[in-house]
Amino acid sequence: MNLVSYFQTIVPLSPTAQDALEALITTSTYRKNDIIQEIGSTCRTLYMVKSGCARIFYWKDGNDITEHFSFPNELIVRAESLFTGKPTSKGIQAITDTELYAIDSLVLFRLYDQHHDIERLFRILFEQEYVNTIKRIESLQFHSAKERYLELLKSTQYVQHIPLKYIASYLGITQVSLSRIRADIS
Amino acid sequence: MNLVSYFQTIVPLSPTAQDALEALITTSTYRKNDIIQEIGSTCRTLYMVKSGCARIFYWKDGNDITEHFSFPNELIVRAESLFTGKPTSKGIQAITDTELYAIDSLVLFRLYDQHHDIERLFRILFEQEYVNTIKRIESLQFHSAKERYLELLKSTQYVQHIPLKYIASYLGITQVSLSRIRADIS
């Protein structure tokens, strides 16, 4: 299924809106570990994962912190930059070989003016992201590291392709702690 | 400044959109500790704090957990219910005597169809909430409890009116831990 067809399952789109989106969406491919968007840049492209997986990350006190993982059919966007227009200290990196759908944000925002339905589509997509983020807070606030790890394991089989150091910082713990948890489980 | 004037600072609104919003917005007042929305209900009203402060909370393993605080000029909405239409295990409670602007969500969503600018306004308001939530994750993921407490103290003077037990669960720690941190600071 192409991306616009998927969008149609979320919001009905007029034929002209469909055409405008088709014209806007491009595909790009990345090799494992490629940087997709540099730390310090301003977000001008929205991505959706077509295949593979990618992460949003940043540096904190000399440590590489993974803030977010995205898997097929999920958005990957540095929202704090997209919505404010300001540069962000976060970057996006391919974890495996990855194919992404890419959408230029400036063109998209212009389409919002002409196509109420396109603005609605992305409103809803980001509302869904917002809800996911709220669930993540619940998890960080009151689940133990072990519970959070087990949750992540359940969420997708892709976890197996992700280096443990990325998973550890995503869970808010050290790699050593994660190793202990893993030893404890099995 | 009334609420619609505040909205105009975010997105220009047509006169008919302004009128529609004016007609929709009501005000309600609550006493300290009043339940504003019950745990288990479905969100059908958006609130913005006019004065006082309120919290979103839920029960987890017999503990009362505060997920969110809202202060004047901030939205307070159980987004995971508003955007999915499903009931939520979270509730809203007044922490101090509180005045709220209230907006019926079903009427609002109908206005989205008629007024592109109103949909845009709320799209942007919730994008801002989303960005705040991302910042909160950063905080929970890689700041110590002490750092998180100091951050919260800086954010608003209203903190002084909030019982410590609410603050402790908001920070993801026990009340005893928070007491130790406070003793440590002063």
Add this chain to the structure above:
DNA sequence: TTGATTATTTATCATTTGTAAAATGTTTTC
């Protein structure tokens, strides 16, 4: 105001997680 209730702090001990360093395992590159 007084007694009851609720909120906060303190103390003790157990558990979890962090830090640092070394050992082991895996992957990549020549």
Add this chain to the structure above:
DNA sequence: GAAAACATTTTACAAATGATAAATAATCAA
């Protein structure tokens, strides 16, 4: 295939946080 680079686990010890209970302090309601 071997060396180098990178990833994961293990160990030992330190620091932070949790659980429980008791001691104070503050607030509320008759």
